[in-house]
Amino acid sequence: MDLLNDFSPGLFIMQAVILLILILLMRKFAWKPILDSVNNREEGIRDALKSAENARKEMQNLQADNERILNEARAERDGMLKEARQLKDNMIAEAKEQAQAEADKVVANAQAMIANEKKVAIAELKSQVAILSVEIAEKVVRQELSDKNRQMELVDSMLGDVTLK
DSSP states (O other), X not given: OOHHHHOOHHHHHHHHHHHHHHHHHIIIIXXXXXXXXXXXXXXXXXXXXXXXXXXXXXXXXXXXXXXXXXXXXXXXXXXXXXXXXXHHHHHHHHHHHHHHHHHHHHHHHHHHHHHHHHHHHHHHHHHHHHHHHHHHHHHHHHSXXXXXXXXXXXXXXXXHHOOOO
């Protein structure tokens, strides 16, 4: 099979014309829609990449916002805890001061009551001593006052009989 011997110039030209017509038809009817769809696909991919990049940036912004909000919440929580601790300490100190004031007041009242009772006891003792003195004087006066020895015996015996109540 010799290719050169089988070569036919008419067939060659005919095939070349058919190829050119086929290329022109493909260019007019198929090539443009194929290129348009490839361009549309490329543009869609570009848009999807831009959207993905925008979504990534938005996600970073959201993460930064979330981190900022979380830090603010932590700071607020810490502030509230500090305030609560300070309030607790203030309440404890205030309660201690009130308890100390009450204790001081109770001690002062007790001391005042003791002083009053002491005064009452001393007054009562003085009153009893006065009554006893008057009784002794009365008994002495009733006895004969002429004899001094007898008066002394009487005073000694009365002092022996006296008991404090």
